[in-house]
Amino acid sequence: SQKIEQNSEALNIQEGKTATLTCNYTNYSPAYLQWYRQDPGRGPVFLLLIRENEKEKRKERLKVTFDTTLKQSLFHITASQPADSATYLCALGGRDSSYKLIFGSGTRLLVRP
Amino acid sequence: DTAVSQTPKYLVTQMGNDKSIKCEQNLGHDTMYWYKQDSKKFLKIMFSYNNKELIINETVPNRFSPKSPDKAHLNLHINSLELGDSAVYFCASSPFQGNGNTIYFGEGSWLTVV
Numbered sequence: 001s002q003k004i005e006q007n008s009e010a011l012n013i014q015e016g017k018t019a020t021l022t023c024n025y026t027n028y029s030p031a032y033l034q035w036y037r038q039d040p041g042r043g044p045v046f047l048l049l050i051r052e053n054e055k056e057k058r059k060e061r062l063k064v065t066f067d068t069t070l071k072q073s074l075f076h077i078t079a080s081q082p083a084d085s086a087t088y089l090c091a092l093g094g095r096d097s098s099y100k101l102i103f104g105s106g107t108r109l110l111v112r113p
Numbered sequence: 114d115t116a117v118s119q120t121p122k123y124l125v126t127q128m129g130n131d132k133s134i135k136c137e138q139n140l141g142h143d144t145m146y147w148y149k150q151d152s153k154k155f156l157k158i159m160f161s162y163n164n165k166e167l168i169i170n171e172t173v174p175n176r177f178s179p180k181s182p183d184k185a186h187l188n189l190h191i192n193s194l195e196l197g198d199s200a201v202y203f204c205a206s207s208p209f210q211g212n213g214n215t216i217y218f219g220e221g222s223w224l225t226v227v
Contacts, residue, residue: 032213043117043203043218044156051213089156093213100169101216103148103156 002028004104006090012110013080021075021107023090028102030092033066033073038087038106047088048075080111116140117219119204125225126194133190134222136204144168145187146205146216147179156203162187163210194226 005024013019023033032051036044050057050066050073057064063076077084087106094100119136126132138145146169147159160179161169167179176192191198201221207214 034215036216041221043205043220044216046215046217049213049215087154100158100161101214102158105154 002026002092002102004028004090004092004102006088006104006107008105008107010108010110012112015081015111015113017080019077019080019084019109019111021088021090021109023073023075023104025071025092028071028092029068029095031095032093033064034091034093034101035062035064035073035075036089036091036103038089044089044103077109080109082111082113085109085111117204117206117217119202119219119222121222122220123223123225125227128194128196128226130194131190131192132194132224133188134202134204134224135186135188136219137186138204138206138217139185140206140208140217141185142206142208142217143184144207144210144214145181145184146207147187147189148203148205148218150201150203150221152200160187160189161210168210191224194224196226199224199226 003026035047038044048064061078065074087108089106091101091103117138144163146161150156162181165181181187204219205216
């Protein structure tokens, strides 16, 4: 069955460093991949989309890579700030007519001042 | 300006009761969804509607029934609530049903069944 793995342990880093979060998947061939941010008690908020034919996408301090051979996406936040502390979810987009998104359970990022 | 709004935000109810969660989006989107986030934080799709037509109906007990009176509203009715139904339910919408659709989530409805 389809499986998405994100590190369940929190990532704890110092302010100013680059945070790198990993999303691995198996038994799936997504047409695209998205990253969302979720703060405690709130709904997820869309950050970035990357398609299967794209290797890398950037938006301000955010960078996403997508390796369909390794079945992995990496999400980077450069010059991290305490305000970046949140849970980050990856989501894979399907190819069938429903274009259903399947979400990982997320990785919590803590940025220490 | 609230884009996707859902009510109530918190709901505590007894087993066996019937409850509804309402959702409205003012983004003009064609597609709306209900997602369930369990205690392990997995966000799983339950239903999706495109222009009031049911598109996705995951393996969800038939005690859960969505209703879309128009494309701006998607309500969720749950009959005979069980302890395992306790979770956070997110309503969401997207501009279209297609490749790369971005999903806009509501703030969630925390359901606790006692």
